[in-house]
Amino acid sequence: MPELPEVEVVRRGLERWAAGRPVSAVEVLDARSTRRHDAGPADFADRLTGARLAVPERRGKYLWIPLADRGPDAQALVAHLGMSGQLLVNEPGDPEPRHLRIRLLLEPAEEAGDGEDRSRELRFVDQRIFGGLFLDPLVEASDRPGQLLPASVAHIGRDPMDPDFDPEAVHRRLRLRRTGLKRAMLDQTLVSGIGNIYADEALWRARLHYARPTETLNRTESSRLFEAVREVMAEALSQGGTSFDSLYVNVNGDSGYFDRSLDVYGRAGQPCRRCARQGRESTIVRDRFMNRSSAYCPRCQPVPRRARW
DNA sequence: AGTGACTCCTGCCCGC
Protein backbone atom coordinates (compact mmCIF):
# COMPACT_ATOMS: atom_id res chain seq x y z
CA MET A 1 0.00 0.00 0.00
CA PRO A 2 2.07 2.90 -1.23
CA GLU A 3 1.93 5.93 1.08
CA LEU A 4 4.30 8.88 1.16
CA PRO A 5 7.55 6.99 1.98
CA GLU A 6 6.94 4.36 -0.69
CA VAL A 7 6.09 6.98 -3.32
CA GLU A 8 9.21 8.94 -2.37
CA VAL A 9 11.35 5.83 -2.84
CA VAL A 10 9.89 5.51 -6.34
CA ARG A 11 10.44 9.23 -7.03
CA ARG A 12 14.11 8.93 -6.13
CA GLY A 13 14.47 5.90 -8.36
CA LEU A 14 12.94 7.77 -11.29
CA GLU A 15 15.21 10.74 -10.66
CA ARG A 16 18.17 8.39 -10.87
CA TRP A 17 17.07 6.23 -13.81
CA ALA A 18 14.58 8.18 -15.93
CA ALA A 19 15.20 11.93 -15.58
CA GLY A 20 16.58 13.63 -18.69
CA ARG A 21 15.51 10.84 -21.03
CA PRO A 22 13.32 11.40 -24.11
CA VAL A 23 10.25 9.19 -24.58
CA SER A 24 10.42 7.52 -27.99
CA ALA A 25 7.39 5.23 -27.78
CA VAL A 26 4.34 4.76 -25.58
CA GLU A 27 2.09 1.72 -25.39
CA VAL A 28 -1.11 1.65 -23.33
CA LEU A 29 -1.96 -2.00 -22.80
CA ASP A 30 -4.97 -1.36 -20.55
CA ALA A 31 -7.00 1.81 -21.08
CA ARG A 32 -8.31 1.67 -17.51
CA SER A 33 -4.86 2.75 -16.33
CA THR A 34 -5.25 6.06 -18.21
CA ARG A 35 -8.82 6.54 -16.94
CA ARG A 36 -7.93 9.94 -15.52
CA HIS A 37 -6.60 11.14 -18.88
CA ASP A 38 -9.85 12.61 -20.23
CA ALA A 39 -8.83 12.64 -23.90
CA GLY A 40 -8.22 8.89 -23.90
CA PRO A 41 -5.28 6.50 -24.23
CA ALA A 42 -4.38 7.39 -27.83
CA ASP A 43 -4.09 11.08 -26.98
CA PHE A 44 -2.04 10.16 -23.91
CA ALA A 45 0.41 8.20 -26.04
CA ASP A 46 0.57 10.83 -28.81
CA ARG A 47 1.30 13.73 -26.52
CA LEU A 48 3.88 11.86 -24.44
CA THR A 49 5.83 10.53 -27.40
CA GLY A 50 8.76 12.82 -28.18
CA ALA A 51 8.68 14.58 -24.80
CA ARG A 52 11.71 14.62 -22.50
CA LEU A 53 11.28 13.68 -18.83
CA ALA A 54 12.46 16.29 -16.31
CA VAL A 55 13.15 15.70 -12.60
CA PRO A 56 10.21 13.99 -10.86
CA GLU A 57 8.38 15.71 -8.01
CA ARG A 58 5.93 14.59 -5.36
CA ARG A 59 3.19 15.89 -3.11
CA GLY A 60 1.66 13.39 -0.72
CA LYS A 61 1.06 10.20 -2.69
CA TYR A 62 1.00 11.99 -6.05
CA LEU A 63 4.09 11.78 -8.21
CA TRP A 64 4.66 13.75 -11.39
CA ILE A 65 7.36 14.17 -14.01
CA PRO A 66 7.33 17.57 -15.73
CA LEU A 67 7.82 17.33 -19.48
CA ALA A 68 10.81 19.43 -20.51
CA ASP A 69 10.94 21.65 -23.62
CA ARG A 70 7.18 22.10 -23.77
CA GLY A 71 7.18 25.90 -23.57
CA PRO A 72 4.47 27.96 -21.89
CA ASP A 73 1.80 25.25 -21.80
CA ALA A 74 3.84 23.17 -19.39
CA GLN A 75 2.62 19.60 -18.88
CA ALA A 76 3.47 16.80 -16.50
CA LEU A 77 3.12 13.05 -16.56
CA VAL A 78 1.20 12.42 -13.34
CA ALA A 79 1.21 9.07 -11.55
CA HIS A 80 -0.84 7.77 -8.66
CA LEU A 81 0.00 4.24 -7.55
CA GLY A 82 -3.38 3.63 -5.91
CA MET A 83 -3.33 0.33 -4.02
CA SER A 84 -0.98 -1.75 -6.10
CA GLY A 85 0.68 0.42 -8.73
CA GLN A 86 4.38 0.08 -9.51
CA LEU A 87 6.71 2.11 -11.71
CA LEU A 88 9.60 -0.07 -12.80
CA VAL A 89 12.65 0.77 -14.88
CA ASN A 90 13.60 -2.23 -17.00
CA GLU A 91 15.82 -3.21 -19.88
CA PRO A 92 13.75 -3.44 -23.07
CA GLY A 93 13.02 -7.11 -23.68
CA ASP A 94 12.93 -8.07 -19.99
CA PRO A 95 10.17 -10.63 -19.27
CA GLU A 96 6.79 -8.91 -18.95
CA PRO A 97 4.98 -9.04 -15.63
CA ARG A 98 1.37 -10.21 -15.60
CA HIS A 99 -0.19 -6.84 -14.78
CA LEU A 100 1.81 -4.64 -17.13
CA ARG A 101 -0.59 -1.82 -18.13
CA ILE A 102 1.54 0.89 -19.77
CA ARG A 103 5.08 1.08 -21.07
CA LEU A 104 7.30 3.95 -22.17
CA LEU A 105 10.45 3.43 -24.19
CA LEU A 106 13.12 5.82 -22.90
CA GLU A 107 16.17 6.84 -24.93
CA PRO A 108 19.52 7.77 -23.37
CA ALA A 109 19.74 11.26 -21.90
CA GLU A 110 21.84 13.64 -23.99
CA GLU A 111 24.42 14.05 -21.27
CA ALA A 112 24.43 10.30 -20.53
CA GLY A 113 27.40 8.99 -18.59
CA ASP A 114 28.94 5.52 -18.53
CA GLY A 115 26.41 2.73 -18.63
CA GLU A 116 23.55 5.16 -19.17
CA ASP A 117 23.83 5.20 -22.94
CA ARG A 118 21.26 2.44 -23.40
CA SER A 119 17.50 2.54 -23.86
CA ARG A 120 15.29 1.67 -20.90
CA GLU A 121 11.67 0.74 -20.50
CA LEU A 122 9.56 2.52 -17.89
CA ARG A 123 6.71 0.21 -16.92
CA PHE A 124 3.49 0.91 -15.07
CA VAL A 125 2.38 -2.33 -13.48
CA ASP A 126 -0.86 -2.40 -11.48
CA GLN A 127 -2.81 -5.40 -10.27
CA ARG A 128 -5.95 -3.67 -8.95
CA ILE A 129 -6.04 -0.69 -11.32
CA PHE A 130 -6.85 1.86 -8.61
CA GLY A 131 -3.82 3.83 -9.77
CA GLY A 132 -2.97 5.27 -13.16
CA LEU A 133 -1.02 7.67 -15.34
CA PHE A 134 -2.30 10.83 -17.04
CA LEU A 135 -1.09 14.11 -18.52
CA ASP A 136 -2.03 17.33 -16.83
CA PRO A 137 -1.11 21.02 -17.24
CA LEU A 138 1.15 22.52 -14.58
CA VAL A 139 -0.31 25.45 -12.63
CA GLU A 140 1.14 27.77 -10.02
CA ALA A 141 0.69 26.83 -6.35
CA SER A 142 -1.80 29.24 -4.75
CA ASP A 143 0.26 29.56 -1.56
CA ARG A 144 3.71 29.72 -3.17
CA PRO A 145 4.12 31.84 -6.33
CA GLY A 146 6.50 30.28 -8.83
CA GLN A 147 5.98 26.74 -7.58
CA LEU A 148 4.36 24.54 -10.23
CA LEU A 149 2.18 21.51 -9.71
CA PRO A 150 -0.34 19.56 -11.82
CA ALA A 151 -3.84 21.10 -11.87
CA SER A 152 -5.36 17.87 -10.55
CA VAL A 153 -2.99 17.89 -7.56
CA ALA A 154 -3.67 21.52 -6.61
CA HIS A 155 -6.44 20.60 -4.16
CA ILE A 156 -4.13 18.24 -2.23
CA GLY A 157 -2.69 19.61 1.00
CA ARG A 158 1.02 19.85 1.66
CA ASP A 159 2.48 16.71 3.20
CA PRO A 160 4.34 16.60 6.55
CA MET A 161 7.72 16.24 4.80
CA ASP A 162 7.15 19.40 2.71
CA PRO A 163 9.35 22.32 3.88
CA ASP A 164 6.27 24.56 3.55
CA PHE A 165 4.07 22.25 5.66
CA ASP A 166 2.40 24.44 8.30
CA PRO A 167 1.44 22.40 11.40
CA GLU A 168 -0.19 25.41 13.06
CA ALA A 169 -2.51 25.95 10.08
CA VAL A 170 -3.41 22.25 10.05
CA HIS A 171 -4.11 22.39 13.78
CA ARG A 172 -6.54 25.28 13.27
CA ARG A 173 -8.32 23.45 10.48
CA LEU A 174 -8.52 20.28 12.62
CA ARG A 175 -10.21 22.24 15.40
CA LEU A 176 -12.86 23.46 12.94
CA ARG A 177 -13.72 19.94 11.85
CA ARG A 178 -16.44 17.82 13.36
CA THR A 179 -15.05 14.41 12.67
CA GLY A 180 -12.79 11.67 14.07
CA LEU A 181 -9.03 12.11 14.13
CA LYS A 182 -8.14 9.28 11.77
CA ARG A 183 -10.74 10.34 9.20
CA ALA A 184 -9.13 13.77 9.23
CA MET A 185 -5.62 12.30 8.91
CA LEU A 186 -6.70 10.37 5.82
CA ASP A 187 -8.28 13.47 4.22
CA GLN A 188 -5.66 14.38 1.64
CA THR A 189 -6.95 17.94 1.28
CA LEU A 190 -6.07 18.61 4.93
CA VAL A 191 -2.69 16.87 5.03
CA SER A 192 -1.46 14.55 2.32
CA GLY A 193 0.65 11.42 2.14
CA ILE A 194 -0.89 9.56 5.09
CA GLY A 195 -2.65 6.25 4.43
CA ASN A 196 -3.99 3.56 6.71
CA ILE A 197 -0.64 2.14 7.82
CA TYR A 198 1.14 5.35 8.79
CA ALA A 199 -2.06 6.80 10.31
CA ASP A 200 -2.25 3.86 12.74
CA GLU A 201 1.48 3.97 13.44
CA ALA A 202 1.54 7.73 14.10
CA LEU A 203 -1.57 7.57 16.33
CA TRP A 204 0.11 4.85 18.40
CA ARG A 205 3.33 6.84 18.71
CA ALA A 206 1.36 9.94 19.76
CA ARG A 207 -0.81 7.85 22.15
CA LEU A 208 -4.02 9.13 20.55
CA HIS A 209 -7.15 7.14 19.68
CA TYR A 210 -8.40 7.18 16.10
CA ALA A 211 -11.93 8.22 17.13
CA ARG A 212 -10.79 11.28 19.05
CA PRO A 213 -13.01 14.24 18.05
CA THR A 214 -10.77 16.64 16.12
CA GLU A 215 -12.26 19.74 17.80
CA THR A 216 -10.99 18.58 21.22
CA LEU A 217 -7.38 18.24 20.12
CA ASN A 218 -5.06 20.70 21.84
CA ARG A 219 -1.89 22.19 20.40
CA THR A 220 0.40 19.83 22.34
CA GLU A 221 -1.45 16.79 21.05
CA SER A 222 -1.55 17.91 17.42
CA SER A 223 2.15 18.78 17.37
CA ARG A 224 2.90 15.41 19.01
CA LEU A 225 0.86 13.74 16.28
CA PHE A 226 2.55 15.49 13.35
CA GLU A 227 5.96 14.94 14.89
CA ALA A 228 5.06 11.24 15.08
CA VAL A 229 3.93 11.25 11.44
CA ARG A 230 7.21 12.81 10.31
CA GLU A 231 9.24 10.44 12.47
CA VAL A 232 7.59 7.24 11.30
CA MET A 233 7.73 8.34 7.66
CA ALA A 234 11.42 9.28 7.92
CA GLU A 235 12.24 5.90 9.48
CA ALA A 236 10.25 4.06 6.82
CA LEU A 237 11.99 6.02 4.07
CA SER A 238 15.41 5.15 5.48
CA GLN A 239 14.46 1.47 5.22
CA GLY A 240 13.17 1.69 1.67
CA GLY A 241 9.47 1.78 2.63
CA THR A 242 6.96 -0.80 3.85
CA SER A 243 5.92 -3.88 1.95
CA PHE A 244 4.15 -7.05 2.99
CA ASP A 245 4.48 -8.86 -0.30
CA SER A 246 5.86 -8.30 -3.77
CA LEU A 247 3.20 -5.68 -4.56
CA TYR A 248 5.12 -2.69 -3.36
CA VAL A 249 8.62 -2.35 -4.79
CA ASN A 250 11.04 0.38 -5.86
CA VAL A 251 11.85 1.03 -9.52
CA ASN A 252 14.34 -1.85 -9.47
CA GLY A 253 11.72 -4.28 -8.18
CA ASP A 254 13.15 -4.54 -4.65
CA SER A 255 11.01 -4.45 -1.50
CA GLY A 256 11.54 -2.18 1.50
CA TYR A 257 11.64 -3.73 4.95
CA PHE A 258 9.96 -1.24 7.29
CA ASP A 259 7.17 -3.80 7.84
CA ARG A 260 9.45 -5.33 10.49
CA SER A 261 9.39 -2.06 12.41
CA LEU A 262 5.62 -1.59 12.51
CA ASP A 263 4.23 -1.33 16.05
CA VAL A 264 0.47 -1.73 15.51
CA TYR A 265 -0.45 -2.26 11.86
CA GLY A 266 -0.87 -5.98 11.25
CA ARG A 267 -0.07 -6.76 14.90
CA ALA A 268 -3.59 -7.46 16.25
CA GLY A 269 -3.44 -10.04 19.04
CA GLN A 270 0.21 -9.32 19.77
CA PRO A 271 1.54 -7.44 22.81
CA CYS A 272 1.91 -3.65 22.74
CA ARG A 273 5.66 -3.01 22.76
CA ARG A 274 5.43 0.25 24.71
CA CYS A 275 3.32 -1.33 27.44
CA ALA A 276 5.71 -4.29 27.56
CA ARG A 277 8.68 -1.94 28.05
CA GLN A 278 6.86 -0.50 31.05
CA GLY A 279 6.36 -3.96 32.46
CA ARG A 280 2.63 -3.96 31.71
CA GLU A 281 0.56 -6.18 29.51
CA SER A 282 -1.72 -5.04 26.72
CA THR A 283 -2.79 -6.59 23.44
CA ILE A 284 -3.15 -4.72 20.15
CA VAL A 285 -6.74 -4.84 18.89
CA ARG A 286 -8.17 -4.30 15.44
CA ASP A 287 -11.43 -2.47 14.75
CA ARG A 288 -13.39 -2.34 11.52
CA PHE A 289 -13.99 1.28 10.69
CA MET A 290 -14.55 3.34 7.53
CA ASN A 291 -14.46 0.11 5.51
CA ARG A 292 -10.89 -0.41 6.61
CA SER A 293 -9.09 -1.70 9.67
CA SER A 294 -7.68 0.29 12.57
CA ALA A 295 -5.12 -1.21 14.92
CA TYR A 296 -4.35 0.35 18.31
CA CYS A 297 -3.43 -0.38 21.90
CA PRO A 298 -6.49 -0.04 24.16
CA ARG A 299 -4.27 0.74 27.15
CA CYS A 300 -2.07 3.54 25.84
CA GLN A 301 -4.63 4.77 23.28
CA PRO A 302 -7.85 4.65 25.33
CA VAL A 303 -11.18 5.29 23.62
CA PRO A 304 -12.10 8.95 24.27
CA ARG A 305 -15.18 9.73 26.36
CA ARG A 306 -16.90 11.40 23.43
CA ALA A 307 -15.66 9.26 20.58
CA ARG A 308 -16.42 10.31 17.01
CA TRP A 309 -16.28 7.29 14.76
C1' DA B 1 -18.74 23.61 2.49
C1' DG B 2 -18.10 19.74 5.20
C1' DT B 3 -19.21 14.99 5.72
C1' DG B 4 -19.74 10.31 4.72
C1' DA B 5 -21.50 6.62 1.59
C1' DC B 6 -20.57 4.58 -2.66
C1' DT B 7 -17.71 2.97 -6.38
C1' DC B 8 -13.94 1.49 -8.92
C1' DC B 9 -10.71 -3.22 -9.20
C1' DT B 10 -8.16 -7.99 -8.62
C1' DG B 11 -6.49 -11.72 -6.01
C1' DC B 12 -6.49 -14.26 -2.11
C1' DC B 13 -8.54 -16.73 1.54
C1' DC B 14 -12.24 -18.74 3.95
C1' DG B 15 -16.29 -21.63 4.60
C1' DC B 16 -19.62 -24.66 2.81
Place this chain on the structure above:
DNA sequence: TGCGGGCAGGAGTCAC
Protein backbone atom coordinates in the same frame (compact mmCIF):
# COMPACT_ATOMS: atom_id res chain seq x y z
C1' DT C 1 -13.24 -29.22 -6.13
C1' DG C 2 -15.66 -25.16 -6.87
C1' DC C 3 -17.86 -21.19 -5.93
C1' DG C 4 -19.62 -17.25 -3.46
C1' DG C 5 -18.54 -13.85 -0.31
C1' DG C 6 -15.47 -11.09 2.47
C1' DC C 7 -11.38 -8.52 2.68
C1' DA C 8 -7.47 -5.40 1.35
C1' DG C 9 -8.06 0.16 0.48
C1' DG C 10 -6.86 5.50 -2.19
C1' DA C 11 -9.52 8.89 -3.84
C1' DG C 12 -13.04 10.83 -7.06
C1' DT C 13 -17.87 11.62 -7.17
C1' DC C 14 -22.21 12.49 -5.38
C1' DA C 15 -26.10 13.36 -2.19
C1' DC C 16 -27.37 15.68 1.79
